[in-house]
């Protein structure tokens with residue numbers, strides 16, 4: 002059995018030794034380099050696109066919207082985002098034209114020599130003013146989506162009304178490898194696209210629609226991180242390189258520089274969340290009213306589903322007899338926001354956890370005690386009317402408390418800080434996270450996995466990519482254990498849409514749980530097929546008999562079928578929002594320097610219900626990495642926009658993410674409450690680490706220095722200002 | 728993007744270096760390259776010729792000489808940390824520069840000549856009343872650190888001169904170094920402080936990242952030596968520095984933190 006052990010990652014040695022080939026490492030013969038001409042206006046009519054006559058255009062190809070073979074749409078959820086802006090630009094950095102040239106330097110110089118004239122239009126940046134504003138960005142009223150859920154029975158007992166407003170800002174995914182894509186013309190007049198991506202079939206669909214034909218295959222190159230940033234954005238980039246490859250008849254590559262990547266690509270949706278609760282004198286939640294606004298930026302991308310996950314998580318892991326939840330995501334003239342680990346749930350739960358702290362403060366109840374009193378129990382019903390089975394809220398809280406009982410070893414501070422006054426604070430926060438797609442998402446997708454026996458090995462064919470989280474390792478473990486063979490004999494094939502079936506996108510904490518579960522079923526199907534033909538026996542003896550009978554290729558395909566007992570009404574948002582939930586509790590120990598407002602993270606204890614730790618080391622890696630990303634969101638990461646909505650701190654020196662030295666000691670407890678629908682009981686764990694830490698940090702800062710912060714990020718500047726000392 | 732570099736000069740000796748510098752005043756001087764390469768990548772510097780001092784012996788040494796301690800311009804932060812012979816203020820500053828990879832290449836001369844107001848060693852030189860030695864084929868000059876940085880990124884170095892090193896005179900008193908950035912490595916200072924205080928004799932309160940050049944707070948120093956209350960010294964510090972709002976922080980924060988650091992240090996003595 003490999004499940005439950007931690008074999009080395011399949012991709013580890015190649016990556017460590019530098020042999021792994023990322024998209025930018027590919028240099029096919031005749032390669033041209035592409036570059037993107039972008040809008041420098043927030044909202045403007047495009048009057049003309051001209052080539053600077055002083056520039057030598059002899060070896061440069063230029064493409065604009067009028068060269069598109071098909072609809073000018075980046076195919077995703079809503080047909081609003083153009084592949085290249087045509088006549089109007091709705092955000093700074095929007096692509097307007099593309100160039101291809103023999104070297105990267107020539108391409109960048111050529112992009113600079115394309116001159117655009119604009120007529121500025123009034124622009125809109127405040128999401129609270131967007132709805133119905135005179136500046137029209139989307140539809141009649143700039144509202145991408147409004148969602149409203151009401152459930153339960155209103156209270157008639159005496160209670161306290163407690164309200165608060167909470168905010169979160171933009172956050173950049175900051176994958177190590179910037180966006181990169183190559184398109185190569187094929188002999189049949191089609192194209193092969195190879196690049197850095199999470200979702201090959203999103204890219205496949207978008208490019209096929211643009212081309213108007215199906216002569217296309219999309220291959221994932223080794224991908225240096227995604228965090229949602231390579232969920233939908235690569236579709237646009239793939240359309241760009243294919244356009245250039247079509248125009249030139251040559252392979253074309255575009256790799257963004259870090260600055261361009263930071264300025265132009267999607268970020269986490271900023272949110273403003275008003276919560277009002279009715280609470281009994283003992284601190285029991287009686288009613289929760291939420292009004293949530295999200296800033297979607299200039300185009301829809303995935304905003305609707307980000308909003309729905311936000312609304313579905315806004316109550317946190319707490320029972321409440323009455324929910325009235327409304328969310329709105331609107332258009333503004335900033336670059337579009339999109340998928341990012343957690344997908345709306347971290348913003349929503351930041352608000353609820355801070356609100357729980359506010360309730361505790363106002364009622365004079367200990368924040369931890371308040372949580373104990375309100376956590377979901379068996380059979381409790383959520384805002385969508387879903388009755389919870391085996392909720393892990395108490396289990397993770399107990400596990401975290403137990404782990405946090407050990408004394409904190411404080412970090413040694415660096416020179417100059419020895420005489421500082423560092424005040425200690427501990428904070429606790431909790432979260433839940435729906436695993437897999439919301440509602441009927443899986444039923445719509447019906448993700449597929451195929452297994453093929455090749456010699457003595459078994460190939461796993463899926464479109465679920467490894468973006469650092471371990472798919473290349475986990476799928477072979479699941480299949481090998483189900484077949485009863487060594488995992489050395491099982492491997493994932495390249496994720497090439499010409500070969501692999503569509504398993505759905507690599508998102509939503511669904512890959513191990515949903516697609517991994519499909520891998521398990523596929524392996525069972527494979528065994529079943531052999532047993533039907535050849536009777537009992539282990540995999541190898543059955544395989545021998547199959548071979549002896551000269552039965553040819555042994556291949557099975559399995560489709561994920563949603564359990565019939567799962568009910569979801571997308572109109573009313575009532576029913577089973579998720580097949581299951583993960584649960585987490587985070588206890589942060591930190592110190593605040595009272596002279597500077599800087600936070601030193603000493604220790605972070607997490608307890609996470611993972612269902613089953615398929616590979617404990619990979620599970621811990623996901624949780625610790627995600628937690629550090631959440632600490633960055635909490636106190637360091639701030640996107641500074643200029644008056645046009647363009648990111649000013651577009652370098653790694655001034656967009657501050659935590660380094661290894663900033664990381665705390667992690668104590669990572671894995672709680673295993675199995676989910677019957679997941680492989681070996683596993684639940685999704687990719688996103689939940691992002692949910693609770695920021696609120697635990699806020700509570701710890703409040704304990705340490707009395708600074709109450711309800712907006713993210715809590716930079717040293719804001720902490721110091723909120724301390725109001727000296 | 729960079730224009731092609733057509734000439735690379737790699738002197739092995741100081742004499743060759745000075746000769747090449749005289750013959751190629753347009754060449755970009757590079758020591759560890761940790762600033763130069765960033766400028767090239769971002770397009771703000773487009774050198775056509777480079778004078779690479781990395782392999783030049785005669786710049787990378789440290790010694791006690793008459794009048795104090797001499798540090799060659801080519802010493803890296805790692806050299807300083809390994810030698811254990813440098814002033815604790817300098818060691819503290821060197822330990823906070825970038826992270827290990829950067830410390831292995833970042834030279835003292837590079838930090839000084841790059842003249843970023845946030846350069847972490849710069850207030851140290853002010854606090855230690857260091858003198859800088861520069862030279863050309865025409866001869867050598869010594870310049871007090873306090874007059875070397877003449878304006879934002881403007882230094883007292885002529886086109887044919889190279890920076891040779893730093894002389895630190897023997898000095899007494901309490902010292903303190905503090906860097907404030909948002910994270911613990913790879914962090915450019917929002918405020919950086921180096922202080923030296925010899926009660927009744929002299930004091931030096933030097934800051935970086937709170938004005939166009941690293942600077943001393945002369946009025947606060949005078950008040951301190953004259954026995955003023957800590958709060959008054961802190962007040963003067965806040966008045967004398969000239970911080971701005973920029974992408975890394977705010978003037979309000981810098982002013983407050985600068986004062987807090989000085990207060991914390993003086994009250995802990």
Ligand SMILES: Cc1cc2nc3c(=O)[nH]c(=O)nc-3n(C[C@H](O)[C@H](O)[C@H](O)COP(=O)(O)OP(=O)(O)OC[C@H]3O[C@@H](n4cnc5c(N)ncnc54)[C@H](O)[C@@H]3O)c2cc1C
Pocket residue numbers: 755756757758759760761762763764765780800823824825826829832833834835836837838839840841845846847848888889890891913914915916
């Ligand atoms: C990731 C990263 C992190 C960093 N972190 C910090 C930090 O925390 N704190 C900090 O202060 N700095 C930091 N820096 C900046 C840089 O590392 C330092 O300024 C370093 O000391 C520069 O030294 P160098 O030898 O690399 O200089 P170079 O880049 O080689 O040169 C810098 C400048 O000095 C000139 N120069 C160098 N030597 C001489 C000489 N002998 N005579 C005349 N002119 C000369 C060059 O012409 C150039 O203008 C960081 C840089 C990077 C890339």
